[in-house]
Amino acid sequence: MSEETPEALAGGPIHWLQQGRTPIGRGPRGVVRLGSAELLDAEEAGKQRVLAAFPSLAPSAPATIERRSSVLLETDLGEPSAERLVPLFPRGVPTPLSGSLSELLGQVEPAGGVNVTPLIRALRRQEAPLPFRPRAAAIQRALAQPLTVTLHRGWAHGAITAARLLSGGICHWRRCGPDRIQQGDLAAVGSLSDPAVALCALKWGWRFDALRAAEALIALGVVAPSGGAITLTAQAHSGLSPRDLTRILGCAPGTVSHRQAATALGRAKGLTIGGVPLRVQASPPVTPRPDLRFRQPRGRDPRLLLDRYHQGVRLDDEARASLTPQRHAEDIARRLPGQSIVDGFCGAGGNAIAFARAGKRVIAIDSSTERLAQARHNASLYGVTDRITFRHGDFFALTPPADACFLDPPWAGGDALLQQAWAAGQQHYRRGMIKLPRSFSVPDEAELRVYLTPEGFPSFVTTEWGLGAR
Numbered sequence: 001m002s003e004e005t006p007e008a009l010a011g012g013p014i015h016w017l018q019q020g021r022t023p024i025g026r027g028p029r030g031v032v033r034l035g036s037a038e039l040l041d042a043e044e045a046g047k048q049r050v051l052a053a054f055p056s057l058a059p060s061a062p063a064t065i066e067r068r069s070s071v072l073l074e075t076d077l078g079e080p081s082a083e084r085l086v087p088l089f090p091r092g093v094p095t096p097l098s099g100s101l102s103e104l105l106g107q108v109e110p111a112g113g114v115n116v117t118p119l120i121r122a123l124r125r126q127e128a129p130l131p132f133r134p135r136a137a138a139i140q141r142a143l144a145q146p147l148t149v150t151l152h153r154g155w156a157h158g159a160i161t162a163a164r165l166l167s168g169g170i171c172h173w174r175r176c177g178p179d180r181i182q183q184g185d186l187a188a189v190g191s192l193s194d195p196a197v198a199l200c201a202l203k204w205g206w207r208f209d210a211l212r213a214a215e216a217l218i219a220l221g222v223v224a225p226s227g228g229a230i231t232l233t234a235q236a237h238s239g240l241s242p243r244d245l246t247r248i249l250g251c252a253p254g255t256v257s258h259r260q261a262a263t264a265l266g267r268a269k270g271l272t273i274g275g276v277p278l279r280v281q282a283s284p285p286v287t288p289r290p291d292l293r294f295r296q297p298r299g300r301d302p303r304l305l306l307d308r309y310h311q312g313v314r315l316d317d318e319a320r321a322s323l324t325p326q327r328h329a330e331d332i333a334r335r336l337p338g339q340s341i342v343d344g345f346c347g348a349g350g351n352a353i354a355f356a357r358a359g360k361r362v363i364a365i366d367s368s369t370e371r372l373a374q375a376r377h378n379a380s381l382y383g384v385t386d387r388i389t390f391r392h393g394d395f396f397a398l399t400p401p402a403d404a405c406f407l408d409p410p411w412a413g414g415d416a417l418l419q420q421a422w423a424a425g426q427q428h429y430r431r432g433m434i435k436l437p438r439s440f441s442v443p444d445e446a447e448l449r450v451y452l453t454p455e456g457f458p459s460f461v462t463t464e465w466g467l468g469a470r
């Protein structure tokens, strides 16, 4: 059946292994796996099919194959050759398909056909935590609903990694064993909002995880979730205020809709604030919904950085990347008391200008002459140069006297520089505030304030000392 033998694929001799999910053959170039979920019970028949495909394996084939051994050739070699055994769609070519949901389900498992009864039974068994009532008629109607998806060929067995799924596309259900998929967590990797992924997740959930199947039905838009059924809980740094947490998640923890829960989970994914990962859980489980707008990069509208941007603001790349947006700089200026302020790392002047416009006298220090020149120029656009003394030099060496200090050290200097600046600020100034990356570990007892983009994304945090109760 194949001129390309497993030995050729593996680059060496193949050894049959009797353990069901253990690689059945291994060679210098990687692993060749002979396995398939839907034929777990095939036993001897499975072996015969492998041998029919690869007669070269016959001399080494064991007399009997254990129950969980199986039959289709899969390869982890990254080469498509073995895929001719699963002739579904042209490799690498995203294939748009239209049809009813049940027709499409038939496409992702051509051999199996579509029988809705096991799904409905499984859903019924899980009725309590489901976000909708699984009625047979509703699901039958859902399966008849027209849908268009783009299927990609992908790899199922072996490690299902995010990179693999994203580059190789989704897994065809046909080639996914229950444990393999669970390990890879298909829904966490590909988003269920991609109908093709939802289709495969449905196919998977159908047999092994009814709740996931239910989520897939919802994601495909063929079943509506009932409202208010999800309980959302969140754990975060103790200094994160409930108000900021709500803005970050897009909703307050508690009883929320399915959609709110999915958005909150998508937003919280990978976020660390004050050094503490933001952990959000939904019960019953919900698949996270990626929110690209939430994470859009800063600086998309330069007038958010400085509203006179188009009047000739000067910023080099580093200054642009690190400038405190005007709205935040004004808030900081309001909150930091004192008539005289040292801005120890003034950059192109984002904070210094805000302090001066708030009526304070500012000593603005920067170790870069270019950046200091930009700060002076930008301050002139706001008519506040007379309130700012610009000093070129190293903040740590200068530390001039003032009522309070504001410190925004370059984050590229790493945590050590941030710690050093924090310590120097506390040593030389009775009051002060330091701007830090959101992932920086801020001790529980320290004040933590989170600064969010208009979309609610936490762009930095500050902590302060000597300001007393706010």
Ligand SMILES: C[S@@+](CC[C@H](N)C(=O)[O-])C[C@H]1O[C@@H](n2cnc3c(N)ncnc32)[C@H](O)[C@@H]1O
Residues within 6 Å of the ligand: 319, 322, 323, 324, 325, 344, 345, 346, 347, 348, 349, 350, 351, 365, 366, 367, 368, 371, 393, 394, 395, 396, 408, 409, 410, 411
């Ligand atoms: C994050 S930027 C400040 C941005 C500023 N807050 C703003 O809103 O425009 C940090 C600045 O610190 C300066 N810098 C680095 N090390 C320094 C040091 N030891 N003393 C003074 N300035 C320093 C860099 O040149 C850079 O311009």
